Amino acid sequence: MDNENFSDNVGTIRPININEEMRGSYLDYAMSVIVSRALPDARDGLKPVHRRILFAMYDMGVRAGSAHKKSARIVGEVLGKYHPHGDSAVYDAMARMAQDFSLRYPLVDGQGNFGSQDGDSPAAMRYTEARMARIAEEMLADINMDTVDFTDNYDGSQQEPIVLPSRLPNMLLNGASGIAVGMATNIPPHNMRELAAAINYLIDNYENMEEIAVDDLMTFVKGPDFPTGAQIIVGDDLKEAYATGKGRVAIRSTAEIEETKSGSMRIIFTSIPYQVSKTSIVERIVSLVREGRLEAVRDLRDESDRNGLRLVVELKKYAQPLTVLNQLYKYTQLQTFYSIQMLALVNNEPRNLSLKRSLQIYIEHRYDVIVRRSEYELExxxxxxxxxxxxxxxxxxxxxxxxxxxxxxxxxxxxxxxxxxxxxxxxxxxxxxxxxxxxxxxxxxxxxxxxxxxxxxxxxxxxxxxxxxxxxxxxxxxxxxxxxEKYGDERNTEVVYGNADFDESDLVREEQVIISLTSQGYIKRVPSRLYRAQRRGGKGVRGMTTKEEDLLIDIFASSSLDTLLFFSDAGKVYSEKAYRIPETGRANRGTLIHAVLPLAPTEHITAVLPVSTFDMEEAYFVMATRMGRIKRVHLHEFEAVRPSGLIAMSLNEDDTLSWVKYTTGDQDIIMVTEQGQSILFHESDVRVMGRPAGGVNGIKLLDDDRVAGMDVINPDLHTHIMVVTQNGFGKRTPIEDYSRQSRYGLGARTLSRNNRTGPIVAMRAINEDDGIMLISRSGIVLRTSLAQVRETGRSTQGVTVMNLGEGDEVVAMAIMAEEDDDLPESGDGVESNGASPDGAMPDGASLDGASEDSGSEDDVE
Missing domain, CATH: 1.10.268.10 (Topoisomerase, domain 3)
Structure with missing residues (x-):
């Protein structure tokens, strides 16, 4: 204004509404940040500072074929002509354009220290040199042919381009990140060849472009391709990101597992997620080890060199490497989630872009550039x-x-x-x-x-x-x-299809464990390697310290990842994962099972079975009671057991559910009583029933006799019937000595019982290569080879298998797979209650289908 008007307004007070003024000023500031600083243009994928750096280098002649120039000189040129901000903003932006771990295809060819993946900062700009990368020249190709509009710089003394011609689809190629006011962008980098294939597909189907779906483009663009490599876990989240512009993708470090000369294992990481500092990962692992959350880690070394990244995690001898690997992914930045927000400027307005729309904008921009270039050349x-x-x-x-x-x-x-x-x-x-x-x-x-x-x-x-x-x-x-063809290369980032979220079981070490249960309800989990083998007649090793009048009632092997089904004497079934059973030492008593399961005060667990999968068509549970009742139920009836338990079998008041076994539908069942009677019949004699059914009679009992054991025979696996008595006698008899009968008979003699042997306490169908584990009332565990037990006929009393102390007696038996003469630190393959080593079905079982009987007059349902 002139001096006259200015003097007329001196001393004038103009009222202003503070709300309107703040709203207007903040909106102006926000739009300035959004348009002029934080968000990239969807056409060339560059923010103003990056565009000005490249144009200044082009104008200076600092191109791929020229010598490197001091970074300070380039920064000064940008500041003096185009970018009225601090020098650190310009230099940091230029340094990032030179980092091969930040940009998939670096646009600046740097010479000197431009930072590292360890989180190191670039050297000062007076120490480094730079020039345009060859691929960056494609960004400015034909810029002097009126292909883009120019505008005045900040002081009107120079002209600068509003956008670059950009032969590269740079926004998707190198990605972008930035935080504006009230919005942010996070666009991941991609592979050149994949983007080219997708662009070709869009152009070839230009007339039907509206019909092209995100699935069509994802056949070419497999996912982000990060400069640091690693793996991406591709699922519905990535598809949603490409369809809407918002989503996420999991990035996981690539790892190799090696065995050391000492026999232990180590995990070697050869890449880490994008924008993650290796130093922060190392510090986090050290912190987890000190806190005791990574007990299996013995040592950690960074062996990275000029040949690439190499982070070595040494494990303890018995550590499960896959479990430790999952723990590292879960608790450290070795696996991260990259949040995709494809926000960019379209006609100077922020827009959230899908993959298809991003490629369309590139094609439209190149179309406009070629038209303007052609008109310029034609003129x-x-x-x-x-x-x-x-x-x-x-x-x-x-x-x-x-x-x-x-x-x-x-x-x-x-x-x-x-x-x-x-x-x-x-x-x-x-x-x-x-x-x-x-x-x-x-x-x-x-x-x-x-x-x-x-x-x-x-x-x-x-x-x-x-x-x-x-x-x-x-x-x-x-x-x-x-x-x-000129700049494309193979993917750095490996694509893995699946789910990146971890289940609790993914963080558990998978191993064979021995789970034992006492009559007083104490349960524990012990790694099977802690038990060693002994010869027949040995004294055994202490497997559990029990309270007075407490005794072991069950011991079996399973995988730590199996589902355990607990059957109670009341006919109910409960479910829990094996790894949730508290682990203790071999001689410890364990944890009260009421702390694990919601049992009634008078309820006791009588059978436990490990199950690895419920997805089996012909798989059943056979249940037997002490009073001789028997029942068959399909496996899938127990897939969804609620926390409070389910009815597994209806019982009479004086009866208890004591045995549950797996069966395939075409196997024989044998039942043995305490007084030495046995009966063998085909399972088709017991029709399949529902969960609440009470079952049918399996064997006739005389006087005060009770059932001592029930098992399912696999003809391809089992060769003998093994019985053990209360006083430590045992015998194995060929299955051929037992004749098949009809259900609900007196059966045949299986043991010459007397006062010396005592009543039968356990019976199992076995293989001659198996081993056995006997448990006494006082908690002594004896593991021995079955070859030490002499084969005898049905009516004999057997041989002494376990020497018992005064007042002690055998209470349980488990079957174990023999691995060698000494069974060093083994235990794999313990079977109990009909379970196989894999926890699903007895070894060698075939699922040929089950026959259903019409039932008999003694069915109870």
């Missing part, structure tokens, strides 16, 4: 053709042209005479006057004609190109394919 070629036409006329009439020029008074008069006499334009006449004398030679006329023909051919091509959108699209496709 200049038409002007050149016009001049060439005049020069050809002059050369054809060279004598008359020379005479006219010589007779003219001055240049203006000569120009006028040429225009009138030879029908030339002013431009053509001026070109003739400027023509050198050497062009008068005859050979030069042919050169002029050749040049004219060439220019006219190019004009025809450009005019045809501008008339045909499909030819322009084909040119875009050719450009993209050329760039992909």
């Amino acid at each position: 200049r070629l038409q002007a050149r053709a016009h001049i060439l036409l005049g020069l050809l006329k002059a050369v054809t009439n060279i004598d008359d042209v020379i005479r006219t020029i010589r007779q003219s008074q001055d240049v203006d008069d000569a120009r006028t005479q040429l225009m009138e006499r030879f029908e030339l334009t002013e431009v053509q006449a001026t070109a003739i006057l400027d023509m050198q004398l050497r062009r008068l030679a005859a050979l030069e006329r042919q050169k002029l004609q050749d040049e004219y023909d060439e220019v006219m051919a190019r004009i025809d091509y450009l005019e045809d190109l501008l008339r045909s959108p499909y030819k322009i699209l084909a040119l875009i496709r050719d450009d993209v394919n050329e760039i992909a």
Whole structure:
């Protein structure tokens, strides 16, 4: 304003609404940040600072073929001409463009220390040098051909481009990240060849582009391709991100598991997630080890060098490497989630973009660039053709042209005479006057004609190109394919399809464990390697310290990841994972089972079975009671056991559920009583019933006799019936000695019982290669080879298997797979209650289908 108006307003007070003023000022500031600083343009994928750095280097001539220049010089050029901000902002942006661990395809070729994946900062700009990378020149190709608009710089003294021509699909190629006011962008980098294939697909299907779905594009673009490699876990989240512009993808370090010379294992990480510092990962692992959350880690070393990243995690001898690996993924940044927010400026407005829309914007931008470049070139070629036409006329009439020029008074008069006499334009006449004398030679006329023909051919091509959108699209496709061929490479990041979220079981060490249960309800889990083998007649090792009047009632092996089904004497079933059973030492008593399961005060667990999977068509549970009742139920009836338990079998008041076994539907069942009677019948004699059914009679009991054991026979696996008595006697008898009978009979004699042997306490169908584990009332455990037990007939009393102390007695038996003579630190394959080593079915069991009986008069349901 002039001085007069200014003086008139001095002392004037103008009321302002503070709310409106704050709202307007903050909105102006927010839009300035969004448009001028934080968000990339969807066309070239660059923020203003990156665009200005590249243009300044281009303008300085600091290109791929030139020498490196001091970074400080480049930063000064950017600050002085285009970017009115601090030097650190410019240098940090330029340094990131030079980091091969930040950009998938770096745009700056740096020389010196530009930082590292360890989190180290770049050296000061006075120590480093830089120039444009060769691929960055594709960003500025044809910028001098009016392909993009220019605007004034901050002081109006220079012109800078609003956007770069960008032959590269840079926004998706190198990605972008930034925080604006009220919004943020996080675009992941991608592979050049995959993007080129997707662009080709869009162009080839241009007429039906609206019908192209995200699934179609994802057949080409498999997912982000990070410069640091690693793995991405691709699922529905990534599809959602590509469809809507918002989502996430899990990035997981690649790892190799090696065995050391000492027999222990180690995990070697060869890559880490994008934008994660290796130093922070190392510090986190050390912290977890000190806190006791990674007990299996023995040592940690960083062996990275110029050949690549190498982070070594040494494990303790018995550690499960896959479990430790999952723990490291769960609790450290060795696995992270990259939040995708594909937000960019479209017509100077922030827009959330899908993968398809991002590629469309690139194609539209390149279409506009090629049109503007073609129009620019066409205009200049038409002007050149016009001049060439005049020069050809002059050369054809060279004598008359020379005479006219010589007779003219001055240049203006000569120009006028040429225009009138030879029908030339002013431009053509001026070109003739400027023509050198050497062009008068005859050979030069042919050169002029050749040049004219060439220019006219190019004009025809450009005019045809501008008339045909499909030819322009084909040119875009050719450009993209050329760039992909020149700069494209294989993926750095491996694509893994699946779910990145960890289940609790993923963090558990998978191993064979021995689970034992006492009559007083104490349960514990012990790694099976802690038990060693002994010879028949040995004293055994202490397997559990029990309370007075407490005794072991069950011991079996399973995987730590199995589901355990607990069957109670009340006929109920409960479910729990094996790894949730508290682990203790071999001689410890364990934990009260009421702390694990919601049992009633008077309820006791009588059978426990490990199950690895419920997804089996022909798999059943056979249940037997002490009073001789038996029942068959399909396995899937117990897949969803609620925390409070379910009814597994209806019982009479004086009966208890004591045995539950697996069966395939086509196997024999054997039941043995305490007094030495046995009965063997086909399971089809027991029809499949529902969970609440009470079952049918399995064996007739005399006087006060009770069932001592029930088992399922697998003809491909089992060869003998093993029985053990209360006083430590045992015998194995070939199965062929037992004849199949009908259900609910007295059966046949299986042991010559007397006061020396005592009643039968356990029976199992076994293989001659198996081993056995006997448990006494006082908690002594004896593990021995079955070969030490002599084979005898049905009516014999057997041999002494376990020497018992005074007042002690055998209470339980388990079957174990024999691995070698000494069974060093083994235990794999303990079977109890019909369970196989894999926890699903007895070894060798076949699922051929089950027969159903119509039942009998003694069915109870």
